[in-house]
Amino acid sequence: MNTDVIDPGHLAGRDTESCLTKADALRDQLGSSLHDNLVAALYEEAAAIAEHATTQHGLRWSGFDQKIDRIVTSRWLGFPIMLALLTFVFWLTIKGANYPSAMIGDALFWLHDRLEAGMKAVGAPWWLTGFLVHGVYRGLAWVVAVMLPPMLIFFPIFTILEDLGYLPRVAFNLDRLFKSVGAHGKQSLTMAMGFGCNAAGVIACRVIDSPRERLIAIITNNFAPCNGRWPTLIMLASLFVAAALPPAYSALAAAGSVVGVTLFGALVMFAVSWGLSRTALKGEASTFTLELPPYRKPQILKTLYTSIIDRTLLVLWRAVVMAAPAGGLCWLLANLTFEGRSLMEIFSGWLNPFGHALGLDGVILLAYIVAIPANEIVVPTILMAYMSKGMMVELDSMAELKQVFVTHGWTPMTAVCLMLFSLLHNPCSTTIMTIFKETRSAKWTIVASLLPLIIAVIVCFAVASLWRMAAGH
Amino acid sequence: MGACGGCGSKCGKQRGVIRLGVDASRLDYLVALAGNPNTGKSTIFNALTGLKQHTGNWPGKTVTRAEGMFEHQRKRFKLIDLPGTYSLLSTTVDEEIARDFLLFGQPDVTIVVLDATCLERNLNLALQVVEITDRVVVCLNLMDEAQRKGICINDRRLSVDLGVPVVPCAARHKVGLDELVRTTHEIASGALTAHPRHVAANHGTMEAVDELVPMIQSMMPGMPSVRWVAMRLLEGDKRIRQALQTGELLQLAAALASRKVQQPQTLAQAKLVPA
Numbered sequence: 001m002n003t004d005v006i007d008p009g010h011l012a013g014r015d016t017e018s019c020l021t022k023a024d025a026l027r028d029q030l031g032s033s034l035h036d037n038l039v040a041a042l043y044e045e046a047a048a049i050a051e052h053a054t055t056q057h058g059l060r061w062s063g064f065d066q067k068i069d070r071i072v073t074s075r076w077l078g079f080p081i082m083l084a085l086l087t088f089v090f091w092l093t094i095k096g097a098n099y100p101s102a103m104i105g106d107a108l109f110w111l112h113d114r115l116e117a118g119m120k121a122v123g124a125p126w127w128l129t130g131f132l133v134h135g136v137y138r139g140l141a142w143v144v145a146v147m148l149p150p151m152l153i154f155f156p157i158f159t160i161l162e163d164l165g166y167l168p169r170v171a172f173n174l175d176r177l178f179k180s181v182g183a184h185g186k187q188s189l190t191m192a193m194g195f196g197c198n199a200a201g202v203i204a205c206r207v208i209d210s211p212r213e214r215l216i217a218i219i220t221n222n223f224a225p226c227n228g229r230w231p232t233l234i235m236l237a238s239l240f241v242a243a244a245l246p247p248a249y250s251a252l253a254a255a256g257s258v259v260g261v262t263l264f265g266a267l268v269m270f271a272v273s274w275g276l277s278r279t280a281l282k283g284e285a286s287t288f289t290l291e292l293p294p295y296r297k298p299q300i301l302k303t304l305y306t307s308i309i310d311r312t313l314l315v316l317w318r319a320v321v322m323a324a325p326a327g328g329l330c331w332l333l334a335n336l337t338f339e340g341r342s343l344m345e346i347f348s349g350w351l352n353p354f355g356h357a358l359g360l361d362g363v364i365l366l367a368y369i370v371a372i373p374a375n376e377i378v379v380p381t382i383l384m385a386y387m388s389k390g391m392m393v394e395l396d397s398m399a400e401l402k403q404v405f406v407t408h409g410w411t412p413m414t415a416v417c418l419m420l421f422s423l424l425h426n427p428c429s430t431t432i433m434t435i436f437k438e439t440r441s442a443k444w445t446i447v448a449s450l451l452p453l454i455i456a457v458i459v460c461f462a463v464a465s466l467w468r469m470a471a472g473h
Numbered sequence: 474m475g476a477c478g479g480c481g482s483k484c485g486k487q488r489g490v491i492r493l494g495v496d497a498s499r500l501d502y503l504v505a506l507a508g509n510p511n512t513g514k515s516t517i518f519n520a521l522t523g524l525k526q527h528t529g530n531w532p533g534k535t536v537t538r539a540e541g542m543f544e545h546q547r548k549r550f551k552l553i554d555l556p557g558t559y560s561l562l563s564t565t566v567d568e569e570i571a572r573d574f575l576l577f578g579q580p581d582v583t584i585v586v587l588d589a590t591c592l593e594r595n596l597n598l599a600l601q602v603v604e605i606t607d608r609v610v611v612c613l614n615l616m617d618e619a620q621r622k623g624i625c626i627n628d629r630r631l632s633v634d635l636g637v638p639v640v641p642c643a644a645r646h647k648v649g650l651d652e653l654v655r656t657t658h659e660i661a662s663g664a665l666t667a668h669p670r671h672v673a674a675n676h677g678t679m680e681a682v683d684e685l686v687p688m689i690q691s692m693m694p695g696m697p698s699v700r701w702v703a704m705r706l707l708e709g710d711k712r713i714r715q716a717l718q719t720g721e722l723l724q725l726a727a728a729l730a731s732r733k734v735q736q737p738q739t740l741a742q743a744k745l746v747p748a
Contacts (some may be wrong), residue, residue: 015692016718022688023706023714026681034678035708039562045672046596053631054592057623293511294590296618299645 065295069169073292078173083259085166089157090255094238097149104148108141127335135331136324138387142380142401148316150234155227155307158195163298167192172292174266181270182277184213187220191269194224198427199434201226206438212283216276218435219448222427223269225262228375232422233258235379239402240415257419265423268455326370326377330384344385358457359417359464361409368425375428413467417460424456490654492523493542493549501548502661505578507571507602508586509595510557513614515539516644517586518554521654545654550661553580559594561601575605576698577726581661584653586612589619589626589641599635603669605701609637610656610667617643637667681707693723 027034072081115137119129161167167189174188186208194201201221208214225233234254241257242250277283333344341349348355348362355361367381383401386408405414426449427435436445506514518524522541539554555571575583585602587595603609613628632639638656642649659665685703689696696702702722705713716722 015688016720019685019688019692020706020714020717023685023703026684027707027709030677030681030707032709035710038672038678038704038708041672042597042600046600047593049631049634050593050596052634053627055625055627057625294588294618297621302645 068295069292072166072169073172078169082170082173083263085161086262087252087255087259089154089161090234090237090258091251092157093150093154094234094242094254094258095251096153097234098238100149100152101145105141105145108145112138112141130335131328131331134387135384136327138327138384140320140324140327142383144316144320148312150231151227151312151316152308154230154234155312156304159303159307160298160300163296163303165293165295168292177270178273181274182283183216183220183273184208184210187213187217187273190217190221191224191266194221194226196227198222198224198226198431202431202434202438210283212277212281215439215444216273216281218438219276219444219451220269220272222431222448222452223265223272223424225265225423226375228428229422230258231376232379233261233419236415236419236422237261239405240410240412243402244412261419261423264420268424268459272451272455326381327384329370330381334385348385357464358421358460359413359467360421360460361414363408364414364418364421368421372426372429375422378422413464413471416467417464420463421456421460424452424459426450426453426456489545489651490521491544492521493544494523499549500542500551502550502581502658503553503578504550504657504661505553505555505574505580505583506586507555507575507583507598508557508612508614509559509588509598512557512586512588512595513644514554514557514586517584517612517614517642517650517653518552520644520647520650522552543654545658548658548662550657553578558598560598561605573725575602576701579697580606580608582608582610582657584610584612584657586614589613589615590622590624592624592626592631596635600672603635603637603667604671604704605698607667607669608660609669610653610660611635611637611639612644612649612653613639613641614644616641616649617646634670636669638665678707696723696726 071077112133115133116129119133170192171185171188174191175185178185178187187205189207190201190204193204198221201224202218205214205217205221208217237254237257238251242254244250245253330344333347334342336343338346344363344366348366350362351365352362355363355365358365363385364378364382367378367385370381371378383404386404426432432445432449435448436442439445439448506518508514518539518541521543523543524539524541541552541554543550543552553574555574556568558568558571561568561572561575574580583602583606585599587599599609599611611631613626613631616626619626626641628639628641638660640649640653640656642653644650656665660667682700682703685706686699689699689702702713702717706717713722716725
């Protein structure tokens with residue numbers, strides 16, 4: 001280790017100047033092409049050493065890689081392949097999640113009945129049974145039954161695509177679009193990260209050098225639905241889109257609607273990026289090189305392990321930790337009364353007109369307020385709020401889950417508006433904190449938090465109004 | 474192979490390596506991981522330190538430097554995972570983080586991770602790194618991929634040609650990491666010395682470098698990587714020239730050497746270059 005003391009103060013200007021003059025003189029002698037010559041020599045040397053050490057057997061795989069790339073990133077086939085693949089992933093998720101969901105639901109609600117009986121047997125007061133079993137446990141059971149199976153299918157497939165090297169191809173396909181709206185091409189990479197977690201996506205924006213383009217990427221990252229929101233979107237699609245169609249097409253239609261919502265999110269991302277780069281964050285898009293890495297054989301076992309441990313359980317744990325107090329809170333709100341009406345009725349009553357205008361209702365908006373710390377718990381909170389009103393529903397299948405929503409006045413319009421609201425609304429509190437850390441600016445953090453919310457309100461209001469007009473209400 | 478004996482590195486466990494995570498309480502050697510993007514630097518980093526840097530087939534994931542510790546034969550190593558770079562001559566921020574660290578952070582050993590499936594392009598960086606430091610170990614990673622693609626690499630021949638030790642690895646399967654750590658330790662302790670081959674510059678250029686080096690040294694005693702700086706001046710690198718004039722090159726070197734680098738610092742961030 002070099003232990004010499006370096007003293008910046010020592011620097012003598014005269015020495016520097018004479019040294020630089022000398023360097024210039026020597027450079028004139030050597031000729032201006034020295035840099036090019038050195039680089040050329042370097043490349044030649046690298047080629048010679050590589051050639052000397054390498055022997056190739058059989059067919060050249062790099063050519064094979066290029067052939068695949070020519071197809072998956074081509075102007076005409078790139079997008080259709082991307083959409084088909086995305087649809088296939090969601091189709092597999094929705095189709096595959098049905099059976100384990102029902103089984104897990106059965107098991108957990110069997111335990112629910114035992115718990116209830118057990119509480120009665122030990123003589124627990126009604127409010128304790130209500131709070132713990134009807135509030136907290138039932139909420140948790142729904143989170144696990146509804147969210148776990150899709151995550152177990154979706155996350156590993158997504159991780160395998162990442163491991164394989166497909167995601168950079170997606171970025172390559174989207175690069176042109178991002179540039180055309182005045183944003184950085186690398187924003188497509190940060191968007192792909194956002195599909196996992198928006199907080200991670202916001203940190204990933206560091207790959208963008210220009211502060212202007214980086215801010216655009218940070219502000220719009222929220223429009224890429226994250227791990228916390230995929231289960232909501234998938235569940236709503238399976239319940240309301242798939243169920244409306246004959247079984248043969250239902251899963252495909254549900255998958256298609258999730259893809260549709262994702263595309264809409266991308267569209268909003270482009271629109272907002274375009275708007276920002278024309279107004280508050282004016283400037284030219286900078287250029288960069290995006291390398292397409294070689295395709296690699298995914299490590300199936302490791303992928304399964306990391307996507308189950310690092311993603312599924314993490315998301316589920318976050319949901320459970322957040323959902324338990326939310327479930328308790330919901331039960332309290334539903335059972336504490338003021339002048340004969342429960343607090344839940346009073347609060348959601350206040351929010352109802354506003355919620356109705358957005359195609360939602362007061363309880364949904366209340367759930368979104370409760371769920372600011374974690375998007376994962378929106379649907380569980382809504383469920384707990386509905387179920388805690390004292391009406392006992394035997395919930396042991398997806399059809400009966402849907403029944404709960406329908407008895408509370410949900411229509412396909414409610415589902416569509418909720419999917420859009422979930423896609424567009426403000427980022428979760430973790431992401432907001434990350435945005436502040438990355439931008440060091442309260443102003444931009446507020447913009448990044450409120451802009452999506454405003455857009456969500458406008459879009460839902462427009463969709464609900466048009467829907468009602470079309471339906472003739 | 475020590476205790477691991479005949480089973481070699483294929484046993485899948487790194488005997489003798491104790492993963493210490495971020496516990497940097499004592500430090501014997503500083504080791505940098507350099508290489509092109511997406512060659513498996515983060516995978517090696519995770520395997521040796523037990524930390525969990527995000528990995529994936531995706532260039533540009535390591536945005537800033539990650540640091541972690543491991544222990545081998547009672548010596549503690551700090552491992553720095555640098556962002557992937559194609560060269561040290563370029564201008565992007567991540568390339569500068571890597572370059573400045575190699576130049577002025579004075580790692581005891583630099584592990585250059587090469588992708589065995591595209592050796593030629595990866596060697597460009599390796600040759601630039603050995604211009605800066607002799608204390609280099611080449612990790613020839615992704616050997617499993619190369620094999621699958623029918624590419625056979627003679628690592629001994631490569632080692633002779635480069636003049637530095639070459640360790641073939643398949644980091645995703647933890648193959649070769651034992652040997653990599655052992656070789657790194659030997660270079661760090663001086664038990665093994667590398668004699669890297671330098672890209673032949675013509676006689677006149679070498680003489681010019683020899684003339685400039687003492688001038689730079691007297692101007693800035695203790696400045697590391699003087700030959701490299703001299704070479705850049707002869708090439709007419711405006712940024713290095715400006716950095717010398719304002720004295721910020723020296724400040725950067727001082728900062729990196731004294732603190733063993735906590736924050737990513739680059740010439741660009743030190744406001745040497747007009748954006």
